[in-house]
Amino acid sequence: TRTKPLVIVTRRLPEPVETRMRELFQTRLNIDDHPLSQAELVEAMRSADVLVPTVTDRIDASMLAQAGERLRLIAHFGTGVDNIDIDAAAARGVTVTNTPRVLTEDTADMTMALILAVPRRLVEGARILVEGREWKGWSPTWMLGRRIWGKRLGIVGMGRIGTAVARRARAFGLSIHYHNRRPVDAATEEELEATYWDSLDQMLARMDFVSVNCPHTPATYHLLSRRRLKLLRPDAILVNTARGEVVDEAALIEILEENGIAGAGLDVFEHEPAVNPRLLKLARHGKVILLPHMGSATIDGRIEMGEKVIINIRTLMDGHRPPDRVLPSQVRA
Ligand code: 8YV
Secondary structure, rough: OEEEOOOOOOOOHHHHHHHHHHHHOOEOOOOOOOOOOOOHHHHHHHOEEEEEEOOOOOOOOOHOOOOOOOOOEEEEOOOOOOEHHHHHHHHOOEEOOOOOOOOHHHHHHHHHHHHHHHOOHHHHHHHHHOOOOOOOOOOOOOOOOOOOOOOOEEEEEOOOHHHHHHHHHHOEEEEEEEOOOOOOOHHHHHHOOOEEEEOHHHHHHOOOEEEEOOOOOOOOOOOOOOOHHOOOOOOOOEOEEEEEEEEEEHHHHHHHHHHOOOOOOOOOOOOOOOOHHHHHHHHHHHEEOOOOOOOOOHHHHHHHHHHHHHHHHHHHHHHOOOOOOOHHHHHHH
């Protein structure tokens, strides 16, 4: 009988996933769920056949250079792989997989929630009651927000998540605009009545809402640069459920403070888990809504992510090509 591969998982996963992994593999779990240090990660890569990291693990070329001969697969528990040096892994013959599709709809829901919550002052209103602040009763001029229906939404990155956001947004009466490396297929464009903008600059200057839904790659780092953020209209609202690094956060903060735009809904940050105190101050004034990277955080989604990780591991161990292999070219493009 073949010996079971040693699979090292860097964080605790939902119970059914851990149970299944223990049945199938020699599984080593991070019992107290602390984010692993760089040294602990290197140690894990020295002994494991398979490493299952998450977004909190940064795996660079120098760390991969210290990996053991046994390491064959990095089965990432997550879709975005910007925390892993895919080139360096490939150069060592280490396959990298991710967990696409199973978190598309959940992340789109959270994106839509922010598109609704920021202009309608949802968190601000809820806090007035829960904090016991004074509510004199209903008034025709109190807590007025901005209308959502009939406005324009510009989606930056029309992949699976961007498309799922577009479908929801249409049901809320928003018109769909998008910027992408290339237009989506004609049927999708027609279904969504979406307008393709080859020029991101031109799109940004005309939108009421902008949603960031592209991956973080070398090509998208600070794609929403200071110059581009300044193109936004003063009544525009920016939502980011993708990666903090896609937006120049320091510039965004300045622009929000100067009332250069109307507000923002952010689920991701440039230096997670640190959140800039100036953003917290803007949040206290109701201008922005900040969430602690919860976009895909549903029980159902996490279990499906785990199932994908397991399928990727089993397929590779059976000598086949795992379904969710990430190729270096996909990340560089
Ligand atoms: C996860 C995410 O929370 O998959 C992603 O890219 O950002 C989130 O869904 C995280 O990646 C888990 O590792």
